Amino acid sequence: MATVTYDHVTKRFDTVVAVNDFNLEIPDKEFLVLVGPSGCGKSTALRLLAGLEEITEGDIYIGDRLVNHVPAKDRDIAMVFQSYALYPHMSVYDNMAFGLTLRKVPKEEIDRRVREAAQILGIEDLLKRKPRQLSGGQRQRVALGRAMVRDPAAFLLDEPLSNLDAKLRVQTRAELSKLHQRLGTTFIYVTHDQVEAMTMATRIAVMKDGLLQQVGAPQDLYDRPENVFVAGFIGSPAMNFFQARVKGQREEMHLDIDSFQVPVPASWLDDLLPYGGKEVIFGMRPENICDPECQPCSTEAAPVTAMVDVTEVMGSEIFLHLVADGKAFMARVDPRCRARPGQEIRVEFDMARMHVFDPETEEAIGSREKR
Amino acid sequence: MVGRRWWTPWLWLAPALALLGVFLVYPVVDTVRRSFLDERSKSFVGLDNYRFIIDNPQPLVSDTHSALLNNIMWLTLFTGITVALGLILAVLTGRVRYEAAAKSSIFIPMAISFVAAAVIWRFMYEFNTDIGTVNAAVTSAGGESTDWLRDTGSPQTWLTERGPDTMPRPIQINNLALIFVGVWMWTGFAMVVLSAGLKGISTEVLEAARVDGANEWQIFRRIIVPILSPTIVVVATTLVIQGLKKFDLVWVMTGGRAKTDVVATLFYKEAFRVGDFGVGAALAVVLLLWVLPIMVISIRRFQFQEETR
Amino acid sequence: MARRHPSTPDGSTVAAAPPLTLALGTARRLAGRLPLHLSLMALMVLWSIPTIALLVSSFRDPMAIASSGWWNAIREPFDLTANNYQTVLEKQGMARAFFNSVIITVPSTVLVILVAAWAAYAFAWMKFPTRNLLFLLMVALLVVPVQMTLIPVLRLYSDVTINAELPILGGRIFGTGSYMGMWVAHTAYGLPFAIYLLRNFFGSLPRDLFESAYLDGASDLRVFFRIVLPLSMPAISALAIFQFLWVWNDLLVALIFLGGEPDLAPMTVKVTNLVSSFGTNYQVLTAAAFISMALPLVIFFALQRYFVQGILAGSVKG
Structure with a gap:
């Protein structure tokens, strides 16, 4: 021992x-x-x-x-x-x-x-x-x-x-x-x-x-x-990463990901302030993206419109391969969701569970407690 | 395959079966038959030819006892030394960076004919210290020049300067000198096969033994050798067959003189020099009898391989 | 607890390790391995000296060979001469012997591959009664001493000898003292090993390959020539090298079946005769021996890989 x-x-x-x-x-x-x-x-x-x-x-x-x-x-x-x-x-x-x-x-x-x-x-x-x-x-x-x-x-x-x-x-x-x-x-x-x-x-x-x-x-x-x-x-399917730019001040602050924009939750404002106007890496786990039609997200949900490319039925859940304006990402949703390949659907990002990383150092931004 | 005519396989086999039948199967049967006939293969003589081998009535012309004993020497010493050296070299070469070069230098004699090897070693063993490398080395180390291919004394007499000789007869210096040439030629074979077997042992097994607390010697003794034993058997059987059939080397180096005859050279002398086909055939049958156990081992091993394939 | 991030540049940070312990460890390791290197080197030298001695001596002047050891040649490296080779090739008929060796060896090698591959295909991929028994018999034949077969085969040969001379090459057409007799004999003696090796290799080819070829409508002949032979080149090369060396280095079969015909004698027979007539004339013997070794050595160095493969594929050769 x-x-x-x-x-x-x-x-x-x-x-x-x-x-x-x-x-x-x-x-x-x-x-x-x-x-x-x-x-x-x-x-x-x-x-x-x-x-x-x-x-x-x-x-x-x-x-x-x-x-x-x-x-x-x-x-x-x-x-x-x-x-x-x-x-x-x-x-x-x-x-x-x-x-x-x-x-x-x-x-x-x-x-x-x-x-x-x-x-x-x-x-x-x-x-x-x-x-x-x-x-x-x-x-x-x-x-x-x-x-x-x-x-x-x-x-x-x-x-x-x-x-x-x-x-x-x-x-x-x-x-x-x-x-x-x-x-x-x-x-x-x-x-x-x-x-x-x-x-x-x-x-x-x-x-x-x-x-x-x-x-x-x-x-x-x-x-x-x-x-x-x-x-x-860590985590499967793996976390989705997006190149994003921090835009706007204070209450207006949002992450611009070319094809769509998501608002920054209030608790993150201080952490992202120094990155105003700069590039960051925005991370969102597939299980934190949901289809509001069948299973709404939390209160801090940000809507995103995307095209369904492929669906993988696992029985207990469905993996959606989505594309938003050329950017591919994955969502892990309830099997009751009826998304079909080729359809356009509206999903929600659970912004309370978001991750942000510095593109230079690839290190996480934000205090530990928040994440 | 469905619809292949029944005789198709035999058509494919025919040339091989014909050649094997004429050159190997028929001769074996015929030799056994001739070994019971007289020197011209005319009349039946029962076991007379075999009795000749056992009684050894003409020790000066054809010393059957010496040939049999020498063959046993070849079997044991040649096989034993070659396998042991091959195993040692397989382990050693696997641990150095110049493995390829080391293996090549040990292996080259394999490509040389027995005849060329005989010339090389007659040259090495030459009595004249200005020519013979071995004797030059011996004399410069303070020893006496020796006629390696003619000296029928034992290594004991050689070491104690013609002192007492209590070693068994066939352990003669010239026999040992001949056997060493065989070892020189075949060690490369043993090394290559054993080294391939060694590489087949998973490194994880050896590491497991190390973590289990085995030192290098224990790993060799209790893990490597047992796992390698089927390969060792393959090498040993091949070498035993070689040792049994040894002809070219002895024939060219000494011609069987100075009590260095083996069964194969004596057979050749009887059949083609003396002209006694009966005794010659009996000697060949003796060789075959010695090979039989190996035949059985080979077949067993082959069947085992087929089952585990 | 220190953490490293992928982009921080301190990937090259050298941790403070006491250099003395490190050096000691290396030294200890080297000292431990010294006996290994020494014994291995000693064996390498011991094994190479005889061949080197032969090679050096074959280039020395006859006077020098008789009066001083070959190791002295290093002191006077410019006294080396190719005269011995000239003597041996011209006066002792080594050139003809070399030629004979080639004539005997090449067809014997090709024949054995053809006949054995043919039979091995049947053993590996055709079903017929007694297949396994027959193959076992073949394995058994591997260990029959060739000596044993000589008298009966010689008798057979004397019955079927065709005395007319073979055009161009010389010797009789068939029987004792003929090239063709040698080819057939060597082919037969090489067969058990060749069939054993090739059958094992053919048997290891994927079954799907054959089945898809049969489904495509290929005949046995087509499958044999278009699939089996090309895929078996490694085994066939190994076999070819082996058979080549075996026949090239053979003395016994040549001694008996050529019946002492000096014009047909291959190099092994020639060198043996030189040994008995020139005893200690090492300028002749060393050069002759080296000529007989040259081709096998070239093959050995050029095709070492296949050579080793062949040994491993069928290490039961009798």
Whole structure:
């Protein structure tokens, strides 16, 4: 059980900077999810912690111990790999026992721990099988079990669900959360899937191009993204972005998006005052755009007329692909809405939920509380 | 496919089946038959030819015992050393940046004929220290020049300067010198195949072992070697077959002199120099008997591959 | 908690890492890898020396070869001469032997590919009774020692030998002492490996491809020539290289089936004869050996990739 600390960690491969001045403190018992698009350095960050890659600069601590030069085997961590990485020539039992055998744990103790883990994971019947005789989901459990028996200071999981089919993935997500509660160990979980991050994490760290973008609780990241990247990455379908210009003074202030204009809510006036006459990036999540015919928005609704391009029926909701004067965006509306492709409809933007970003720095504008 | 005439496949197979029948199947059957006939293949002699091999009545002309023992030497030493070296090289070359260059230099002898290799190594083993590289190295290290291809002593006598010789007979210096040439030629093969197998092992599995607490040696011993064992078997069987059939190398380097004959060279001598087809055929059958277990292994392995395809 | 934003220019910020620990880590890593590099280098040198020794010596003066080791040639690099090659090619008939090797090898290689591809197609894509049994038998034939087949085949050859001389190339038309006899023999001996390798490759081609071709109305012949052969070029190249080297480097088959006919002898036979008659005349032997190695080495370096593929595709070759 331990805190994990990344202190100004940088990793370079020849000329590529995979992880750039990475700072993160992961308290004991946290379920931290490192999320980002592929190639963002999240796996490298995890492998640095595991001791599978050498750190170029900076320090990593597990608890109070500096582990920069500690080999992987002595770091007291366990890892679940994307391909599960089961030893193909060993039975499930031996796979789970291997790490303990190497540590010269007594036979009876090994047996006890393996059976306990197997029972928790529901794989007691598979102990004599070889990995190739198992289904994907079963292999995944064995990989988890192999990590569990070690009773490590931290669990590292590298995209462990990406080889499972969609249904099994949803099921395993919940089971992983349960396991985390039960074991009470630090989990560090890497994924490119923001849904996995949102559903399981106690905290999420978003990475892009080797740089840490934002760290926070899932809801916090969704409600208050600190830059354009995080805003677009968290949430599905992704947030709509519009190039806008701040026009007018005070009560007259509005955002001009060429094809349409939306008024700025009173609470935003102070924040946008310095941007008067300047360009900003205006963000609106699809779920905050609604069709007033069937489900009106909040009080601060701004009407926008658009053409329906495509509709995607999901059953519980409908995704509308809309076009307003050449600018495409998406709305996520109630299935009772009757919009048809080719129709012109009037939708409403929920301005209380708007996001504004500086086009230069791509950072969010406005005080945190507001967003 | 529906509507293909039943004889179409046989039409496609005919040329191959005809050639295989004439050049491989018929000869095997015929050789077995001849091994029970006399030297001119005229009259039935029962097991006399085999008895000749076992009794070894003419050790000076055709020393069957020595040939059989030497073949066993080839089988074990040649296969063992080559597989071990190949495995070591596969692991080592995979860890350096000059992997391609390292592999090429080990692999080149594969492309050379046994005849050319024989010339190369007669030159290397030459007694005259102004010519022979090996002896030049030995003498400059303070040793004595050795006639590598004729010395029938054991390495023990060589090391202890003609001291006592308690090692088993076929472990002769000249045999070892010959076997080393075989090793030199085939290590590249073992290395390439094993290295491909090694690359097939997922890096995640090796990393998992590292995180599990294994050191480099434990990873090699308990993960790499077991996972690689099917490939090791493939390499070993190929080498065993090579070791069994070894002919060209011995024939050109020593002609079987100084007790270096193997079954294949002795067979050649019997059949084409002495002119005794009966004994020659019996020797060939002995070779085949040794190959049979490997045949069975190959077939098993092939069936297994088909099932898991 | 420090946060970085994508547009801030401090992507290049160098975190304050103690440089001493870093250097120590690198040094430790290098020291740990030193034995690895040393042992690998030693093996590389050990494995290359014999070939280099041969190459250097073949360019040295006969007097120099006999009186000082080849490693001394580095000291007088301008004393090297091509005379040995001239002697061997002109007086010892190596030129003719080289020619013979080509005549024997090229058709044997082409023939084996044709016949084997033909049979492998049937094994891979046609259904017929005994198919698996027959193929297993083929796998078994991989390990039959060639020596074993020599006497019976020689007997057969003596029955069917056609004594008339083959125009242009020389030798008999068929049987012992004929090129054609060599072609057929080498083709037959190469077949088990070739069929095994090609069948496995053909079998790995996607089934859809064949089915769509059949649906389009293509005959077996058409599918074979227009789809299977072009797609199998990697396997066929690998096989071609292998068969080429195997035949080129063969001594036994040539020794027996050419019946000591000196005009037809390929280089392996020629070099063997030189060894027995010139014993330690290394100026002749080294040059002759190197000529016999030249083509395989060129092929090896030019087509290394296919060479390795071939080995991996069918590493059961007997």
